[in-house]
Amino acid sequence: MSRNTPRRRPRLSRRTPSPLAAGTVAALAIGALSVLSPVAAAAPCDPWPPAGGTGGIGGSGSLSGSAATPVATPATPWANGASGYIPVLQGRTTTVELLTGPTSPNRTVERFGISGTDLGILWENGNASNPQIMMALGDTMGDCRLPGTQWRSNILFRSSDRTLSNGMRIDDAPMERAGLAKSILPRSNLPGEVTVIPTAGVEVDGTQYLRYMSVASWGDPGEWVTNYSALAASGDNGENWTPVAGTARTGTGSARLIPANLGAPFTTHTAGQMSAFLKHGGFVYEYLTPPGRSGAVTLARVPERSIRDMSAYEFWNGAGWGRDHRSAATVIPPRVSELSVSWSARLGRFITLYTNGNNDIVMRQAATPEGPWSGEDILLSYRHVPTLYGAFIHPWSPAVETVGSDLYFTMSTWDAYNVFLMKTDLNQIPARTLPGATTRMRVADDSWTRDTPDPAETGETVLVDRLPIPRA
Template sequence: MTRTGSILLSALAGASALLLMATSPATANPNAINPIPVLNGTTGLPNLAGRSRAIFQMTGMASPNNTQTYNVLGTDLGIMWDNGHGEMLTAFGDTAGFGLPNLLAGSAWAWRSNILLRSHTQDPAGGIFFDSVVRDVFGQARDLIPSPKIPFLEISRIPTAGISADGVQYMSLMSVRNWDDVGQWSTNFSGLAVSGDNGETWADLPETRRPNEGADANFQMNSFLKNGGYIYEYGTPSGRNKAAYVARVRESDIANLSRYEYWDGDRWRMNDVNAAVPIMGGVGELSVMYNDYLGQFISLTTDPFNSVVLRRAPSPAGPWSAPEVLIDTRELPTAYAPSIYPYQTGRDLYFLTTVHSQYNVVLMRTTL
């Protein structure tokens, strides 16, 4: 690193330390973080004594992926999906790096809201390694969908789900208006963005937006599942500790909101978002997948105590089982947003989890 870079690193680390207000994973402002190892009080992978193990750091300066080389010092979420051709795409959310600080948004770092990395790793036992990243002209990871990052207008545009439909890539993103109390935030809307070139460029689809009002408020954060010719969209209101709902649509109609069907607890109701009933409660960021080993659908999320939990169901709509704790909040109180690895791995379940105290994403493994 050059002397200028070292000076900048010291200055930004010091500024971030002043902003680091708490180790809670849901502080009102996720910009208030420090992703520099040791200086943020963390070293190495979390040491978990329960059912799950931390096996690989995906992002940050302590990661074998060396994401700092494209200016990703800290980031969150890590939403994975297959692009339809055996390559895994991973969208990350609010991302800190060097550059002009975004002080208006409360950050001492240069801040991006949504970035994308690619991987061909098929066996995650030794970690997940990235092959490429969507970059700007300076070689840095760049925003896919721009955001003004102005409080009470749109402070961030954050990906919550991704899927390939008929060979085209789709992301669901939420427009965050402002960070509120711990674990809560206000959104303007959620909506889809589309890419026809494997995630290199993206176009916003305004016609898919769900405003944060009425029953559409129940689909501000989403998770996708592909099954039986349908894409299932699991939705929750913005924030954590909320109810989850489910809709479905034919793969070819993913961008047509009028073709979505909503589960009313008994049957699917076409184009009637008001019919959707809760299918589970106490949910934060959600990830859903069919698991071959169990022969059941599984979901991961955090519960009201901020433990990472798993539920099982015989069908996409449920009924969903009581939650099983995979990571107890007493082991890792700053974990959030578990996301399931999109390929089958037998009895071992791999998933990504953000660790807010170091503001980076870690690969976890649990035995089913």
């Protein structure tokens, strides 16, 4: 999934000291604060969609090969010759490593045929004998020299790595053939469907579930139209996926593109095309946003055992739970993009991460899934990484599982068009006091509701360098 600009990346480490750390030390040693423009280089596969794709993005024809010259407007905004870089950060939030791409320690080109991808949606597989983190990725490029550039609409990785301080190793992926990971939710290749993108994942009773969206067309940066969103299920640890009949919510695109195995759509729900899942108290909570990056968040919940039954979903209306999604109240106001939600044992509260309207990665806290949610804490500022998007919490973060302070999350960037593992030290996040139920807000401590200052302005996070990502 892109909707703006992607890609490239370096080798950061396995179980050895990270070049990020070395770069930071070197930069500090010479007293240099390098805030440079991105280094010019080709993206993994500039033209997109590839030859034989469905088109419908931007204004160019389908081209193949990274040396091809667009005949009109580039297929996507990233096809402009810009390249990515690794942000070297010091302070509250730091870059751990580049997870995907030609020079990542995971060797995704050689092992999986992946030179460019994005998102990195994370959840636990729930298998006590073989616990793994599932990682769903969006639109994926492979060998740019081949016709079609090995474009796949989505990919799944699995990881059993719990030592996140020096990176996240990928165990394996569902494969199409040796050296090429398969698209787990293939697009239809019919006119009117550009791609199929995962937006959330969750495990219930040993079955993996993905909520995904069928994209009809890309619009202005950060805006797109969907045909529908639906659930898919896997009973074999993510190896194979089947759409769940009756779970489609139509958007403003064409309902005619809903495949036969999904059956009739359950409802039209344009405000519920993208999701984040949270398991809590026997329920699966589903945080919903419209397609794009400017919508507000509403909230649904369903008993875990009924996740496939769309008629069992209830929606938070501000005072209680009701069946009509049209009465759903806003729980987080616009503009929210690609959020994730988790319980934090460290904070003793629920947390959500997302990209806001200023293109910052922010965190909010809440005592209950429906809120009230706190003001925003900026974990990473657009001033440091202006091309960032997506923020998906790693379930095995010390700040999630225990009282440790380290919160790990994935992040993508337009220009690199790959996925990074990031870390924030929650010890450096200002404390917030939740007002009591009888507290008069005009005299209450405002630490709960206020947005805290940008750490790029206060110096709590410092960009010390931008490392150009070597060519593959």
